[in-house]
Amino acid sequence: MSRLVTQVASLTLKNPVICGAGEQTMTMAAIRSALASGAAAVVAKSTNESAAAKEQLDKTDYVLLDAQWNRLPWNFAPPPDAMLFGRSGLVQRDFDEWLDDLQQLDREARKQDAYVIPSLILSDLERCAAFARKIEDAGMRVLELNIGAPHGEEAAKGAIVLERGAERIEAIVRHIRQATRLPLWIKLTGQSEDVVGLAQAARRGGADSVVMMGRFMGFLPDLESERPLLGTSAAIGGGWALPLTARWLMLTRKAIGADYPLIATNGARSGLDVARFLLAGACATELTSAVFTGGYRVLSEAIEELDRYLCSRGRNVSELLGMAADHVETYQQQPDRPGYWQGFAPRTE
Numbered sequence: 001m002s003r004l005v006t007q008v009a010s011l012t013l014k015n016p017v018i019c020g021a022g023e024q025t026m027t028m029a030a031i032r033s034a035l036a037s038g039a040a041a042v043v044a045k046s047t048n049e050s051a052a053a054k055e056q057l058d059k060t061d062y063v064l065l066d067a068q069w070n071r072l073p074w075n076f077a078p079p080p081d082a083m084l085f086g087r088s089g090l091v092q093r094d095f096d097e098w099l100d101d102l103q104q105l106d107r108e109a110r111k112q113d114a115y116v117i118p119s120l121i122l123s124d125l126e127r128c129a130a131f132a133r134k135i136e137d138a139g140m141r142v143l144e145l146n147i148g149a150p151h152g153e154e155a156a157k158g159a160i161v162l163e164r165g166a167e168r169i170e171a172i173v174r175h176i177r178q179a180t181r182l183p184l185w186i187k188l189t190g191q192s193e194d195v196v197g198l199a200q201a202a203r204r205g206g207a208d209s210v211v212m213m214g215r216f217m218g219f220l221p222d223l224e225s226e227r228p229l230l231g232t233s234a235a236i237g238g239g240w241a242l243p244l245t246a247r248w249l250m251l252t253r254k255a256i257g258a259d260y261p262l263i264a265t266n267g268a269r270s271g272l273d274v275a276r277f278l279l280a281g282a283c284a285t286e287l288t289s290a291v292f293t294g295g296y297r298v299l300s301e302a303i304e305e306l307d308r309y310l311c312s313r314g315r316n317v318s319e320l321l322g323m324a325a326d327h328v329e330t331y332q333q334q335p336d337r338p339g340y341w342q343g344f345a346p347r348t349e
């Protein structure tokens with residue numbers, strides 16, 4: 001299936017479908033299931049050195065919502081427009097044991113022409129750099145570092161750092177870059193007015209790719225209890241996020257250039273969504289909520305659906321990359337259609 005092959009800087013992936021970090025990549029069995037689905041890479045549930053971040057896992061809660069904000073059943077067959085609202089914590093493992101497991105899993109992944117990718121979430125920069133070195137020494141082949149997790153401002157102080165400042169991002173990435181030669185993917189927040197600026201900063205710091213962009217924080221009053229749903233603010237995601245992520249991808253591609261690899265996260269639910277992100281400029285796409293709430297078959301179905309789409313158009317992945325982004329026009333370039341708007345207006349008395 002060579003039409004699916006994609007390139008993330010020096011890394012060749014057998015397809016652009018990545019299982020993103022989340023509860024569905026928490027255990028060895030979970031990562032094996034994700035690999036078995038045919039995903040080109042599986043990003044392990046993140047860790048760091050913070051005890052508070054680990055403890056937070058015991059305070060997780062999740063709810064699936066329909067378009068009217070009603071709860072949907074958690075039955076692993078959500079409608080495509082289901083939204084996931086929730087809070088999460090980090091993996092509750094000793095770092096060295098966690099790394100041993102990932103080493104073993106990545107050996108298994110090699111046989112499937114795939115990757116298992118350790119993920120760190122920033123807490124203390126020096127400890128993060130030390131972990132990055134250990135990850136390289138263990139023979140892992142890629143490192144993802146999330147410096148934009150949405151829970152950063154709600155979690156206990158220091159547990160999870162949500163970084164929005166371009167200068168600090170450049171300095172953080174440079175520090176980790178000096179600690180490891182591994183391909184370094186930096187996952188950025190979407191809660192910024194200038195995601196392009198954050199991507200540029202990460203690139204200056206030495207990131208091989210940026211993963212954009214983290215989910216948004218939301219607050220949802222519950223009509224029945226008259227209290228916050230789940231008791232707190234929480235991260236919110238859904239298919240609606242795809243155009244928001246796609247726009248930042250398009251703008252980043254324009255600002256940085258087509259040669260710099262961008263990875264999409266936030267909003268993809270299917271193979272056709274992976275195609276949409278390809279057209280917006282992402283050489284690969286991470287799917288998380290869709291797999292968490294729909295099971296690992298979501299990954300195999302996404303690969304099959306993308307393949308069917310490419311086949312029907314006689315295209316391969318590299319031909320699709322950035323095609324829509326490279327043809328975006330300004331409002332001023334649009335044709336004049338006097339009075340056209342009236343066809344859209346509601347009837348008046």
Ligand SMILES: Cc1cc2nc3c(=O)[nH]c(=O)nc-3n(C[C@H](O)[C@H](O)[C@H](O)COP(=O)(O)O)c2cc1C
Pocket residue numbers: 020021022023045046047084086088089090119121146149187213214215237238265266267268286287288289290292
């Ligand atoms: C339950 C849950 C747990 C998550 N845990 C992590 C994590 O440990 N590390 C991380 O970098 N991102 C984590 N994420 C973020 C996802 O990897 C992903 O970037 C985000 O959910 C947006 O993509 P999606 O629309 O495919 O879900 C988590 C998301 C969810 C829903």
